[in-house]
Amino acid sequence: MLAGSVVIATPSHAITGSVRVSVAKAGLVVGAGAGRGTLTFRHRVYPFTVQGLSLGVTAGASVSKLNGHADYINELGDFAGSYAVVGGGAALLGGGSGVQLKNDKGVIITLTGFKAGVELAANVSSVVIILDQSRSTPN
Numbered sequence: 040m041l042a043g044s045v046v047i048a049t050p051s052h053a054i055t056g057s058v059r060v061s062v063a064k065a066g067l068v069v070g071a072g073a074g075r076g077t078l079t080f081r082h083r084v085y086p087f088t089v090q091g092l093s094l095g096v097t098a099g100a101s102v103s104k105l106n107g108h109a110d111y112i113n114e115l116g117d118f119a120g121s122y123a124v125v126g127g128g129a130a131l132l133g134g135g136s137g138v139q140l141k142n143d144k145g146v147i148i149t150l151t152g153f154k155a156g157v158e159l160a161a162n163v164s165s166v167v168i169i170l171d172q173s174r175s176t177p178n
Contacts, residue, residue: 053111058107060074061104061105087169087171088169089166090166102154103153104153105152121143122142122146122165123142124166136150
């Protein structure tokens with residue numbers, strides 16, 4: 040019976056890409072942010088824009104420079120779209136920041152980095168990433 044319950048794992052074809060993004064954010068209770076970044080995927084660098092809205096405890100203004108990775112990308116088109124965000128961070132003239140995003144295609148972006156400005160944030164956000172495939176460059 041034990042032999043019948045063994046599951047054979049197959050290797051995933053999903054690829055991990057590296058992500059760099061800079062985001063400016065401001066708000067009081069409801070925050071808004073926008074930024075630019077790059078995705079390095081399959082030996083090419085793709086620029087993208089990010090736009091977001093956060094609801095929850097947000098006070099102040101900040102600029103974040105984040106680096107990380109995007110996991111579970113099966114094809115380039117999986118990266119763009121709407122992401123749900125759960126993350127938090129604090130900055131008083133400088134501090135750490137971290138966030139994890141997930142979209143409906145299963146892509147998970149994990150970012151950490153430096154935040155400058157004065158902000159306290161603990162919120163749930165929605166982020167839209169728009170990929171510009173026409174301006175990709177070789178890595």
